Amino acid sequence: MTLSHGELLYEGKAKRIYASADAQQVLVEFKNDATAFNAQKKAQLEHKGRLNCQISACLFELLERHGIPTHYVGVADATWMVVQRVEVIPIEVVLRNTATGSLCRETPIPQGTALDPALLDLYYKDDALGDPLLTDARIALLGVVSAELRQRLEALARQVNAVLQPFFKDLGLQLVDFKLELGLNQAGELLVADEISPDTCRLWDLSSTDANERILDKDRFRKDLGGVIEAYGEVCKRVQGACPEPRNCG
Structure with a gap:
């Protein structure tokens, strides 16, 4: 079409x-x-x-x-x-429910450590700079968000996690971590934007104990594990099985 x-x-x-x-x-x-x-x-x-x-x-x-x-x-x-249409805030919000990836490379936290409450990190969205981690001082220096807007976006991101984590668990999937983009619409409302998918979430199959086989997300592509589309398809099948058919605006 x-x-x-x-x-x-x-x-x-x-x-x-x-x-x-x-x-x-x-x-x-x-x-x-x-x-x-x-x-x-x-x-x-x-x-x-x-x-x-x-x-x-x-x-x-x-x-x-x-x-x-x-x-x-x-x-x-x-x-x-x-x-x-939204004005995207140039900050990537990452919530981590389980330690893996860069967090384990950059800290002594062991792989697989449960993080409760979820660790929330903010990154400056700029490919040329490599999306660097933001500190409180850098946020203030750059002026990318006001203190009030930052509080709102962090609260909204935690609300998203509070919905997605148990939803995926019911599907036999562990929501390890995920990233969000947020934006403001013309009315000034703060909205979750971009996408929420295996490209932006780490999802592990709870029925598998193998560190590679359980991966059902973009890490299969990053790590050359193969089966990327099969993994995404499995996530899609489980999600669609638990949700109504999306409304069509076509």
Whole structure:
């Protein structure tokens, strides 16, 4: 299906954003591009865009049912989503429920350590700078967010975790960690934006004890484990089995 859309507004690693007939909305096309290590590693994976679009749609609607505001409006096709136009805050919020990845490389915390409450880290969104970790002093120096907005975005991110963690657990999945992007719409409302998918979440299959086999997320691509689309497909199957069919705006 070919959708009618306006000009290309932005192209990122995994999505293209187009203008729509509604000035307050944009169309998002989920691509099949897979990237890792700040796009130093790249590949084309058939069906990746469709899977991430459908998973994200279900999860955005899940958050909506729990009173969490998102930019999501609906799906327009298997790989296209309609969302509110937002001004993205240049901060990536990362919540960690279990220690792994960079946290274990940068600290003496052992792999697999449960983190309760979840560790919340803020990173400055800038590919050229490598998305550096922000300290309180750096946030104040850069002036990227006010103290009030920072408090709001951190509270919203923890609300998202409080919904997603038990939801995934009921599906036999461990939400190890995830990253969020947030933005402000034209009314000044703070919304969860971007996507929520195996590209942005670490998900482990609770039925597997093998450190590699349990991985059902982008780490399969990062670590050359293979089976990336199969893993994403498994996540999609479980999520769709627990959620209503996403509303269609096409």
